[in-house]
Amino acid sequence: MSAAKKIKLDVEQEKMPMELADSCETSSSPIFQKEIQCMLHGFGDVAEPLEETAVMVHKIVHAKMCDIIMMVSATAQNRGSKSIGIEDVIYLLTPDKSKLNRYLNHLKFKDMKGKFTDEPGHEDLVLNDIQETFDKSYKRIRICRKFLQCIKPKENLNEMFNSGANDPVRLKRLARAEFQTRDMNTNEYLLFSECRSVTFAKKPMKFYNWFEEVLLQVEVQPSHFGWESLEFLAHDLVAEIVDAALLVKNDQERNCKPYEPDNTLLQTATHGMPKKQKTSLTCSHIREAFRRLNYFRPITF
Numbered sequence: 001m002s003a004a005k006k007i008k009l010d011v012e013q014e015k016m017p018m019e020l021a022d023s024c025e026t027s028s029s030p031i032f033q034k035e036i037q038c039m040l041h042g043f044g045d046v047a048e049p050l051e052e053t054a055v056m057v058h059k060i061v062h063a064k065m066c067d068i069i070m071m072v073s074a075t076a077q078n079r080g081s082k083s084i085g086i087e088d089v090i091y092l093l094t095p096d097k098s099k100l101n102r103y104l105n106h107l108k109f110k111d112m113k114g115k116f117t118d119e120p121g122h123e124d125l126v127l128n129d130i131q132e133t134f135d136k137s138y139k140r141i142r143i144c145r146k147f148l149q150c151i152k153p154k155e156n157l158n159e160m161f162n163s164g165a166n167d168p169v170r171l172k173r174l175a176r177a178e179f180q181t182r183d184m185n186t187n188e189y190l191l192f193s194e195c196r197s198v199t200f201a202k203k204p205m206k207f208y209n210w211f212e213e214v215l216l217q218v219e220v221q222p223s224h225f226g227w228e229s230l231e232f233l234a235h236d237l238v239a240e241i242v243d244a245a246l247l248v249k250n251d252q253e254r255n256c257k258p259y260e261p262d263n264t265l266l267q268t269a270t271h272g273m274p275k276k277q278k279t280s281l282t283c284s285h286i287r288e289a290f291r292r293l294n295y296f297r298p299i300t301f
Helices: 003-015 018-025 031-043 053-077 086-093 097-118 127-132 139-151 157-162 168-180 188-196 204-210 224-254 262-271 285-295
Strands: none
Touching: 031 053, 031 188, 031 224, 053 086, 053 224, 053 285, 086 097, 086 139, 086 224, 097 139, 097 157, 097 168, 097 224, 139 157, 168 224, 204 224, 224 285
16 A cells, blocks of 8 residues: 555544544454455445555444444343354344344345255255245244244234345345446456455354454354354445445535536437446545444444
8 A cells, every 4th residue: 555545544544433443443454355345346336446445444344343242242141142143133133124134034045045055855945845844944044033023022024034025225235236237348247246245254264353352352252143143244234334335425426516518418318328437435435424324323333
């Protein structure tokens, strides 16, 4: 990184919220910087996101995930559990119905993937057979149903588990990804597809080392399902930051857009829409996105 970029990054960090800056001082080095750069592109940023932007997102995700680990550990301790599990994450996400639906959909996918890859003769299974044996063989979903029946006895669980496909946040992300790929060539699309597949779950030991310090401060440690859930929350947190940062970027570009004379409109009508040069997300976009997310959703973010 050049000296100019380092100076710029230092200035950006000084303007961050006080509680985040304090957390960043003790956080680990950006060991997931390359992965987060890929995630930024996969969620809507340019093909080569700025390094300082990835570093800031890395620090935000680390700080917020440390808070989440402390909260779910306290929840697990209060319910008398020896480890952080799916139940504690569900309790954390209860105020945010959209994120809870995405989490349940993620668990359903994990169970379905395990059933198809682990059981012999899985190629003979059909969807009806899966639906009939859903509650009997799907460990993660079975845990979810049992816990949700305790905390939400009047809730329609079938509707809750089937609403993930219609989640508005998920649909907006898919629509943005489809729009983003319209003008891509083969190589650009292959790169985009690889970035879309990058998650924290592919490097579990690296993910564990990322939070080694905070794990020494909690009495209850995550179980296998707990680590899977934390990996999902971290990945979804990056997506939320990019969602908000893109809105901030669009607002700024709309407010700073100069007046266009009528001949520009005529050119657009006769020669089609002019191709707009896409710009990278910057630290200022990330900082404002973080401020908005903390203001509007201080409980679950």
